[in-house]
Amino acid sequence: MADRVTHDPQIAAIIEKETSRQEQSLNLIASENTVSRSVLAAQGSVLTNKYAEGYPARRYYGGCDYVDQAEDLAVARARKLFNAPYANVQPHSGSQANMAVYFALLNPGDRVLAMDLSHGGHLTHGAAASFSGRLFEFAHYGLTHDTQIIDMNQVADLANSFRPRLIVAGASAYPRIIDFQSFADIAASVNALFMVDMAHIAGLVAGGVHPTPVGYADVVTSTTHKTLRGPRGGLILGSDDLAGKINSQIFPGIQGGPLMHVIAAKAVAFNEALAPGFAGYQQQVVENASVLANGLMGRGYHLVSNGTDNHMVLMDLTDRNLTGKEAEDRLGRAGITVNKNTVPNEARGPFVTSGIRIGVPLITSRGMTPDAVRQVAELICDVLDDAATVHRVTSEVRDLCRQYPLYPGDD
Ligand code: DSN
Secondary structure, eight states: OOOOOTTOHHHHHHHHHHHHHHHHSEEOOTTOOOOOHHHHHHHTSGGGGOOOOEETTEESSSOOHHHHHHHHHHHHHHHHHHTOSEEEOOOSSHHHHHHHHHHHHOOTTOEEEEEOGGGTOOGGGTOTTSHHHHHSEEEEEOBOTTTOSBOHHHHHHHHHHHOOSEEEEOOSSOOSOOOHHHHHHHHHHTTOEEEEEOTTTHHHHHTTSSOOOBTTBSEEEEESSSTTOOOSOEEEEEOGGGHHHHHHIIIIIIOOSOOHHHHHHHHHHHHHHHSTHHHHHHHHHHHHHHHHHHHHHHTTOEEGGGSOSSSEEEEEOTTTTOOHHHHHHHHHHTTEEOEEEOOTTOOSOTTTOSEEEEEOHHHHHTTOOHHHHHHHHHHHHHHHHOGGGHHHHHHHHHHHHHHSOSSTTOO
C-alpha cells in the first residue's frame, strides 16, 4: 500500500505487523480513520525534506516555491470546504491548534468555560494535567443528569457567575449534536469570545451531516485525521480579523518549521472531502452509528444519552460487573479495538473507567453498511456478556475484515 522501508528491516517488520493488525481487526476507536493512498503518498513524499518557517511568500528559507503552492492549496481548500474566511493549516496537532488560539485570545490567568473531561471534554479544555489547566483558570460544564445532553442552563449560569473571557464548545466523547447557536448567544450575553473545537465532528460538518460552527464561533479548531479522514494534524478556521494574531502564535509563537509533507497531505484530504462522495460517506457514518447504538441498546447496554447523533456511542458499564479497562481488554482479545472512557459522574480513575467509546468512521471507510454493523454490535455484546465467546468472535471478526479490506486490491 505504501513504499516499503527497504533499508531498515526492524522498522519494516513493525510496519508490516501494524498493517496486518489494522487489516485484521475491527477498529472502533472513534477518533481514528483510514486515509487514502493519495494522502499516504503525499505524507510520505520528499516534502518532508523542506524547511519553510513562516507563511507562503514570507518564509525564512529559500527554495519554498513548491511548498508555498502546497500550503496555498491546502488553505484555499480548507476555506472552501468549511466556508471560512481564514484558515491556518500549520498546527502539528489539535492540541497545538488549541494552544495557539488560547495564546492569541487570552492572557495567562484568564478565565475559560469548557466541557468537563469526564463528561466528554478534552485535556486541552482545562484539565489540570494539561498546559491549558496550568496557564488559564477554567470552569467546566457537563451533561444533564436525566437526558445526558449538554446542560445549556448550566452553561448560561456558569457564564454569568464565572464571567469567562472565552467559552469553548466541542468534545472528545459526546454523541449528540452541539447547539452552536445557543453557545454563541450565551457567549455574546457575557461578552465572551467563543471557540469551537470540532476535531471529532469535522468530517461530519464538512459532509453537511452536523451543523457547522463556522459563523457562530469566533474561532474553530480541529484535527484533520478523525472523521475528516486526512493525515494526523491540526487546523484553525476563523475570521480575517484574527488571522494575524493566530498566525503569529502558531509561528513563531509555539511552532517552528511547518510539516510541509503533512500540509500537502491535508490539501489532498480536503480535496477528497470536497468531492461528491464525501457527503455520502458521512451520511453512512451517522447511519452506521445509529444502527450500532440500536444494536447495543437492544441487548440491554446503556449508552450515554440513550443513543447518538454522530459517529460514536459512549457505553456506560456502571451497572455491569465490568470496568472500561476490562471491556477494552476483552474486546481487544477478540480483535475489536475500542478505548476505555470515563462516563459522566465517573467513580473510577482514567486508567480503569466505567465506560467504552465506540466509533464507526473507520469501519465505514472500509465499506461497512448497516447489515455488517448489526453484526458488529452483536459481536461486541457477545464478548461483553461472556468472555467464553472470545475465541468464536475472533474468527467472525477475521471473516468480516476479509470482506471489508482496508486497502482493496493490496495483497
Ligand atoms: N485523542 C483524541 C481522541 O481520541 O478523542 C482526542 O485528542
